[in-house]
Amino acid sequence: MSKPVGSVDFALVCRLNGLKATHQRMEIYRELAESNEHPDAGTIYMRLRKKMPSLSFDTVYRTLRVFEEKGIVAPAGISKDAQRYDAKMYEHQHFVCVKCGLIRDVLCEAFCGLKAPDSISEIGETHSVRVEFRGVCEKCSEKRAKEKK
Ligand SMILES: [Zn+2]
Ligand SMILES: [Zn+2]
Structure with missing residues (x-):
């Protein structure tokens, strides 16, 4: 059985894109991938803040931008206030x-x-x-x- 692209190994995805698979990046990606809400940076930050007190909104925001540049996540929808993201890269x-x-x-x-x-x-x-x-x-x-x- 072939894996859907959405669930590919994140560490591998990072390596292929010349990114270090840091703990923070991993958590941000997982939060996005496990959500079906297509959240924006603020929403992801609020959800991770509890278990990662050292995480800043800025880091989440910048990480998502990097993911987007590398084609690891896609922008979803046009929101008036914040860019929302999608970790599902297969066509849907x-x-x-x-x-x-x-x-x-x-x-x-x-x-x-x-x-x-x-x-x-x-x-x-x-x-x-x-x-x-x-x-x-x-x-x-x-x-x-x-x-x-
Ligand atoms: Zn509604
Ligand atoms: Zn989607």
Whole structure:
């Protein structure tokens, strides 16, 4: 059985990218990889702070930027205040709630491997195609239904 790319050995990933697999990097990556919320740096910092009191927000922020540069994690969603990240590097789709900004993974074969139309080359070179489903999540629609009553 082949391992999904999302669960590859982090130490190996670091080595391949010329990064030292430090304890802090490992914890930051794990926190991101184990979350399905596509958290931003602040959220990851808050979660790790308890078990790693020496960790600073700045380190988390910079580490995620380095991971992104190296292609170890991907930016997820466009948030007004903070960049959010995704450790799943295999092709998948996102459901995005336009009310609360929730991002959940969706894997739908029909939307994988899509090609950009030729006309796009006039605008720029396409590196990847991502499908995003936008709508209102369960929680937000429940809230809205309650408010109407
Ligand atoms: Zn929502
Ligand atoms: Zn994702």
